[in-house]
Amino acid sequence: MPRINEHYLNLRAAYLFAEIRRRQKAFGDAHPEARVIDLGVGDVTRPLPPAVVRALHEAADDMARPETFKGYGPYVGYEWLRAEIAAQDFGTRGVTLTPDEIFISDGGKSDSASLQEIFARDTVVALMDPVYPVYADSNVVAGRSGAADETGRYTGMVYLPCVAENGFQPALPERHVDLIYLCYPNNPTGAVATREALTRWVDYARANDALIFYDAAYEAYIVDEDTPHSIYEIEGAREVAIESRSFSKNAGFTGMRLAYTVVPKAALGRSADGRAHSLNALWARRVNMKSNGPPYVIQKAAAAVYTPDGQKQVRALIEFYMANARVIRDGLAAAGFTVYGGRDAPYIWFRTPAGVSSWDFFDRLLAEAQVVGAPGSGFGPAGEGYFRLTAFGSREQTEEAVERIRARLRP
Numbered sequence: 001m002p003r004i005n006e007h008y009l010n011l012r013a014a015y016l017f018a019e020i021r022r023r024q025k026a027f028g029d030a031h032p033e034a035r036v037i038d039l040g041v042g043d044v045t046r047p048l049p050p051a052v053v054r055a056l057h058e059a060a061d062d063m064a065r066p067e068t069f070k071g072y073g074p075y076v077g078y079e080w081l082r083a084e085i086a087a088q089d090f091g092t093r094g095v096t097l098t099p100d101e102i103f104i105s106d107g108g109k110s111d112s113a114s115l116q117e118i119f120a121r122d123t124v125v126a127l128m129d130p131v132y133p134v135y136a137d138s139n140v141v142a143g144r145s146g147a148a149d150e151t152g153r154y155t156g157m158v159y160l161p162c163v164a165e166n167g168f169q170p171a172l173p174e175r176h177v178d179l180i181y182l183c184y185p186n187n188p189t190g191a192v193a194t195r196e197a198l199t200r201w202v203d204y205a206r207a208n209d210a211l212i213f214y215d216a217a218y219e220a221y222i223v224d225e226d227t228p229h230s231i232y233e234i235e236g237a238r239e240v241a242i243e244s245r246s247f248s249k250n251a252g253f254t255g256m257r258l259a260y261t262v263v264p265k266a267a268l269g270r271s272a273d274g275r276a277h278s279l280n281a282l283w284a285r286r287v288n289m290k291s292n293g294p295p296y297v298i299q300k301a302a303a304a305v306y307t308p309d310g311q312k313q314v315r316a317l318i319e320f321y322m323a324n325a326r327v328i329r330d331g332l333a334a335a336g337f338t339v340y341g342g343r344d345a346p347y348i349w350f351r352t353p354a355g356v357s358s359w360d361f362f363d364r365l366l367a368e369a370q371v372v373g374a375p376g377s378g379f380g381p382a383g384e385g386y387f388r389l390t391a392f393g394s395r396e397q398t399e400e401a402v403e404r405i406r407a408r409l410r411p
Helices: 006-010 016-030 050-062 079-093 108-118 133-141 195-207 279-290 296-304 308-334 358-369 395-408
Strands: 102-105 125-129 158-161 179-183 211-215 241-246 259-262 268-270 276-278 339-341 347-351 386-390
Touching: 006 133, 016 358, 050 296, 050 308, 079 102, 079 259, 079 296, 102 108, 102 279, 108 133, 108 211, 108 241, 108 259, 108 279, 125 133, 179 195, 195 211, 268 279, 276 279, 308 339, 308 347, 308 395, 358 386, 358 395
Parallel strands: 125 158, 125 179, 179 211, 211 241
Antiparallel strands: 102 259, 241 259, 268 276, 339 347, 347 386
16 A cells, blocks of 8 residues: 555544535434525625626637637636736736736635645744634645644644734734735634735745735725735735735636636745745746646636626625625624624624534534534634634525524524
C-alpha cells in the first residue's frame, strides 16, 4: 500500500459544511414530515440575472458553430474578461491593475485552498479566528500546523481572535508571521475592515516581510462609502497582498463556479538563498500546471455581469439578500438575542444562549424550529458561543425561519 499524507489525519473532525449536511440529512431521515429551512451553508436561491442567462444562451450557440466554437481557452482566463475585471472592479475605485495580474478560476474556495502551495512548508500562517475553514485546513494538509490542541487550535498556526470585545477586528500578531489570511466583509461575523484597520495590516506586512491573502468575496455587499472594497485601495498593498474575489454571492454563480485572484507583479517572495522571486510568475506557473481555465460559456456569462443591465440586475440581487439580512437581524434582536453583522455582509452572527455551545444550539435549532444554521465553533475556537445564519434564503422562508426561532427558542 502507498503511504498516505499523514497531515490529513491532523484535520479536526469533518469539514464544517459537510458535517452540517450530515446532521441535516440525519434529522430529515428521522423526521420525514419536517419542513426544514436551510440558512446554514450559504447557497444562493435567486435565479441568475437575465443578462447572464442571455449570455449563457449566446455562448452555447457559439459552441454550435464552427466559426465561433471554442476549445481550450487560456489557462489564466480570457483576456476580455480579465480586462473588464481590471476596469470595473478596480479601475472605478482608483486601483490600476493589468489583465496579466488577474487569474480566472473555478471558485474562491479553490483559490484560497491553493494559495499556500507557492509558499514553503515552514511558512508561519496567521488566521483570523473565527474564519472560513478552508484557510486552516489547506495549511494543515500541507504540513504547517501539527495536531490541534484541546481548544481546537493547531499548534503551528497563529490565531487572531475576532470577538465582540474587540469589535471583530483582530490585533496585529505578537510574533513574526509570513502569511496572513484576512476576509472582509468577514465570513462568518459580517464585520468590515475600515481604511485605518487595513492600513495597519499593510504597514505590518511591509515592515515584517509578510504577505496578506485578502478574501474580498463579499465586497459587493459593502454599503458604507468610506469602507474599502479592495485592499489595493491602501497605499503599498500591491507589494504585500494577494486578493481573491468570487462571482458566487454577488451574481449567484454558486452552481456556475467562477472567481478570480489578483497577484500583483510587485508582490515578491524569496527562495532559501535569499533571492527575490515574482509571486505573479509562480502563481501563473501553478495555474498553467493545474488548470485549463473555467469553461468559455461560464466566462462569457461572467462578462455579462459588467454590462449596464448586468450591473443593475446584480445590484437588485444584493438588495434582495440584504433585505433578508435585515429581517433576520431585526427579528433576532427583537427576540432578545445579541446580534452582529447583516449590514455590510449577508451573514448574521449572534450569541448562543448562556451555557449553550454552538453545536448544541445547532441541534436545538434543528430539532425545535427545523431551521439549519452554522455553529460558530466550526469557524474556529473563538467562534464558540456564537452562531451564523445566512441571508440567502427566499423571503418567505427567511421570514418563517425568524418567526419559528422567536416562537420556540429564547436566548
